[in-house]
Amino acid sequence: QVEVVEHGGGLVQVGGSLTLSCTVSGLTFEDHAMGWYRQAPGKEREEVSCVDFSGSTTSYIDSVKGRFTISKDNNRGTLNLTMNSLTPEDTAMYFCAVDRARYRTVIGSCGSPLRFQFWGQGTQVTVSS
Numbered sequence: 001q002v003e004v005v006e007h008g009g010g011l012v013q014v015g016g017s018l019t020l021s022c023t024v025s026g027l028t029f030e031d032h033a034m035g036w037y038r039q040a041p042g043k044e045r046e047e048v049s050c051v052d053f054s055g056s057t058t059s060y061i062d063s064v065k066g067r068f069t070i071s072k073d074n075n076r077g078t079l080n081l082t083m084n085s086l087t088p089e090d091t092a093m094y095f096c097a098v099d100r101a102r103y104r105t106v107i108g109s110c111g112s113p114l115r116f117q118f119w120g121q122g123t124q125v126t127v128s129s
Contacts, residue, residue, distance in 0.1 A: 006120040006121070033099040033104045035099075047109065055072035057107075094123050
């Protein structure tokens with residue numbers, strides 16, 4: 001059974017930083033592309049950033065480019081999302097997602113969310129002004 005767990009959410013002031021982490025059990029971590037999604041109240045879930053199985057190719061939505069960094073440490077089995085210069089618009093529940101297939105890459109975006117079969121329960125990020 002695959003289990004995905006996010007850590008690191010919290011309350012931060014505008015302009016602050018926060019790092020989210022995600023751990024996965026029940027599959028071979030280094031074989032799967034992964035991503036971060038978020039959902040704000042009253043809005044649809046949106047992709048934030050994705051990384052290929054090797055950790056070498058990444059994608060970001062325009063609103064977080066230059067502020068967020070995704071990193072996949074296959075040695076430690078951890079996916080991180082470092083978020084800088086946070087704004088109230090970044091307030092959302094953040095979800096870690098794992099690709100259902102192995103050895104897939106990321107080209108420009110996360111692609112269809114249907115590729116992600118395994119999801120965590122989410123961690124709340126609140127940016128206060």
